[in-house]
Amino acid sequence: MTSKTSRELSQTDENQQDRRGRRIALSCRLFFFGDDDFEGEAKVLDVSTNGCSVESSIDVTVGMILKLSLFLPDFKWPLRVDQAIVRWIDGKQFGLEFTSIRLAQRERLRGLIMKARL
Numbered sequence: 001m002t003s004k005t006s007r008e009l010s011q012t013d014e015n016q017q018d019r020r021g022r023r024i025a026l027s028c029r030l031f032f033f034g035d036d037d038f039e040g041e042a043k044v045l046d047v048s049t050n051g052c053s054v055e056s057s058i059d060v061t062v063g064m065i066l067k068l069s070l071f072l073p074d075f076k077w078p079l080r081v082d083q084a085i086v087r088w089i090d091g092k093q094f095g096l097e098f099t100s101i102r103l104a105q106r107e108r109l110r111g112l113i114m115k116a117r118l
Contacts, residue, residue, distance in 0.1 A: 023048040024116040028073060030054055032066040032084075044070060049110050051084070051097040060086045060094055068096070074112050079105050 023046045030042045030052070040058030052070070060066075064086040069078035083100035098106075 031069045
C-alpha cells in the first residue's frame, strides 16, 4: 500500500473542488426508464451539464443505462436525457453521467446552472 504525498492529496482536493464547483444543489423530481419496463422516480440532489446525483428507493446497479426526464424549476416540461449511465451507488443515492443528451437540452441545463451561480 502506498501513501499519497501532500502534493497528490492537494491535487485530489483540487479535482474534487473543481467537480463540485461545476455542480449546483437542486431539488426536483426525476423519472428514469430502463430495459424491460424498468422505471422509477428519484429526487435530484445536485446537477451539472454532465450528470447528476439523485436519491431513490428503487435499486439500480452500476453500469445500468437509463433514459431520464428531469422536472427542472425553469420549465413546465421535463428536460430529457436520451442516455445516462449509473456511475456510483451509496445507499439510496447514486450518480448518473449524461452520455447522450441533445444540444438544446444541454444548453437549457447550462443556462439553469449559470443563473443559479449569479
